[in-house]
Amino acid sequence: MMGRNALLPLVAIVGPTASGKSALGVWLAERLGGEIVACDSTQLYRGFDIGTAKPSSSDRRSIPHHLIDVLNPMEEATAGGYRQLALAVLEQLRRRQRIPVFTVGTGLYLRALLEGFAEVPRRSEELRARLRASAEEHPRGYLHRILNRLDAEAARKIAAGDEQKLIRAIEVCLLARKPISEVHRSGRTPLKGWRVLKIGLMPSREKLMERINARTEAMLARGWMQEVRALLESGLSENAKPFDFIGYRELRAVIQRKISLDEARAAIQQATRQYAKRQLTWFRKEQNVRWFSGFGDDTKVQASVMEWLQAADVA
């Protein structure tokens, strides 16, 4: 089954939300002796199920799924944290000689895993709070000027208005006691020991939009609203990160009577479309992806993916 290649294959399915990554993943896992590893920043969270499109138990068909429901809502998901978790899963799968099939919605997380992360200090909430506070007391462009003083090269790459990235860059410079660009140059450790095969799903924009709209309706019909209500009533803080995910924030606004359900539905569909677009922008740049036009649950697409994998000596 491994052919002449000694490395165990690692399959990664990338594509915009609602392109059928999960369906294709399970279909492949069944045929390759694989297991699913979710690569999605939102599916990490327990309790937020419908809106994050976690595959249901029947969707999963007895194929083990990893890295879903591993965080409490008050925990912070990060790319580096994901990498650690994923490396552990990979070790386990290697021992059992199972093929990992990643379903990738969060491109940054896949990159963190495959290409590694430089040794970078973790976030420091105190430092961030201080930076944010002094940014408010100073005129526009304050953070950018600070970064420029610490690391002109990094400052050139980050827009003056991008507070989030500026703060992170300043944070790294201060905590590492050297410019972030130097830290980055010191290198990343790419994943070794796996033969990575990237599969991209690229449905037509128009059909994808239709799917997104329909899926939003279906999620609402499945009781998404009740899920949000129950989460709120469970005493969970409204500040929990997942409450800001697409859909959860809109439905929360409905519960708070700020908007109507119809408005929420439209807003969710729109935000999801925009999200899909951003994913596409990210994935288009991803190296060595074999793209397939269509959805992952399309039998024709599945057949051609399998054909490609066989040609690549995987199946």
Next chain:
RNA sequence: GGACGGGUGGGUGAGUGGCUAAAACCAGCAGACUGUAAAUCUGCCGCUCCUUGCGGGCUACGAAGGUUCGAAUCCUUCCCCGUCCA
């Protein structure tokens, strides 16, 4: 029938004689992104031509006329919409 208010680019909505192809926001398109990434940010966004320039031409602020060197902005008539009075 009468009195007001209003009709602006895909949408909302500023703009009351030149600095306005027309603020701002949204949508859309393209892009960036090494620990918040379902996040955050950037550019473009009437049509067109090229020598791609703070360049040229054309079209545009309900319609048609008019005033003016010059109008989305002033005048006239008409057509719509909203509110109120009959």
